[in-house]
Amino acid sequence: MTYIKDKRNFSALMRDTNSPFLPAAEQDENPVEVGFVLQQHFSMSAFTAAVDTLVTANLVRTTPLFNYQTYAAETSPVISDLGIEIAAQGTLKAFDHKPLPDLLIICGGYRCSTQQHPELTRTLKQADSKKLLIGGLWNGAIALAHAGLLDQLSCALHPDNHAYIREQFPKVRVSEQVIVSEGNRHTSAGPVSAMEMMLQLIGELRGMNITRAIREILSCDQISEKGNIRISQPGDNPCLPQNLRDIMELMAANIEEPISVDELTVCIGISRRQIERLFQNHLETSPGRYYLELRITHARRLLLQSNESITNIALASGFVSTSHFSNCYKDYFGVSPSLAREQAKTLAFNTPCPQAAVC
Structure with a gap:
């Protein structure tokens, strides 16, 4: 087989596979700052699915594309739905003396309270006033609804909460879709859709090439319609x-x-x-x-x-x-x-x- 000297760039199919190991391109942009607000009994699987996409995005480039931090809606540590305690890096009061992140994501869960949290509502309204990106995982959309940020908009959330939000927030349109993006609002209904929501956001913020490279790493074991569970190949x-x-x-x-x-x-x-x-x-x-x-x-x-x-x-x-x-x-x-x-x-x-x- 002949080696052709001037072929130094991978073709499209193999570029995504090798992108974490390629020479760094010039990048003047600062990393996107992401904040995860953890509510008591938040879904660990939805949270880690979302974080995993950000970490993987950083792995497929030699310079970081995203920074993330965790914040407790109340006090730290926060207990997840699995009973595992997570030591958040701060509470919502941290935003009294520091800028809000570019993207603020509310992490809900099956047993999260549906009651309004005044400090969280204040933070969300502040983020909205600055036209920042705002997201909700599982039933995190409820917090957005309490803040009035979903009026006349559609949202995705876990089916267990559909009846509640329809009853309590008649101005909010509950979608049967597992992911909804309208303007700067992004909501998802569970762990799998949390990853897809983040992939959509990453594509919008950093380009679809990054998203394809992330999928190359994270989607190797998706089950096909025929039940095929073999590791996927090109x-x-x-x-x-x-x-x-x-x-x-x-x-x-x-x-x-x-x-x-x-x-x-x-x-x-x-x-x-x-x-x-x-x-x-x-x-x-x-x-x-x-x-x-x-x-x-x-x-x-x-x-x-x-x-x-x-x-x-x-x-x-x-x-x-x-x-x-x-x-x-x-x-x-x-x-x-x-x-x-x-x-x-x-x-x-x-x-x-x-x-x-x-x-």
Whole structure:
């Protein structure tokens, strides 16, 4: 297989997979500040789903895109629905002497109180006056309704609270959808929709490329309509032609000893030209380039996740020599394999603890 020197950028399909390890682009924007207001008995699963998307967004770029902090609606620590106490980093009174975050999310839960919390209402009205983004998880929309921020608007919340909010807030339109975004209001009904709501917000704030990269990491085990629970692979996309999916699967199964395009034509039963058109039309790349990127991605995983020698990794990834592998790796990732491994170890050693502490 011929290595083409000027191909240094991953094609679209493989770019998302490798985005956390690519050289940093220039970024002048400051991180988006996100504040999670934890109510007593908040849904831990909805909260962690939302936070996980932000943490993963930071992982897919070498500079942080988001900062997040937790705030207690009343006192800290806050008890979650699982009985686990979370030591919030502050209370709502903190906003008396510090700016509100760019995005304020109210974390509700099945057993959260539906009564109005005056301090929370005041904080939400303050955020609204500054045109900030405001969100609600599970039944966090109830707090927004108490503050009058959902009048004449639709919202999503857990079905258990639909009757209550229809009765108490006739100006609020309760949606049967699990996610609703209207203006700067964003609400969701449960843990899965909490992640989807955050992905939508991240796409709006940072672009869909970031969202696709996050999905690449977090959506590997989604169950298909047929109940398929196999780990998802690039060739599993049902929108791709079956011939192309078969070729991609063959390539993935033959990393250590790559097979030629001529061999692929025999296995699949179509011509070289048809194979080239399939890759160009559906993946906007060539078969050779896709195969190289698949192998360099395989090598990157072995390099950063094992202690195997660079020589063994090169051979296991189908490269004819260590120098060939090193040149390819540096062209795509901007650093040599040895330096990439060293940087990964340094990063792991210096990575701070998560911001939300569990008591």
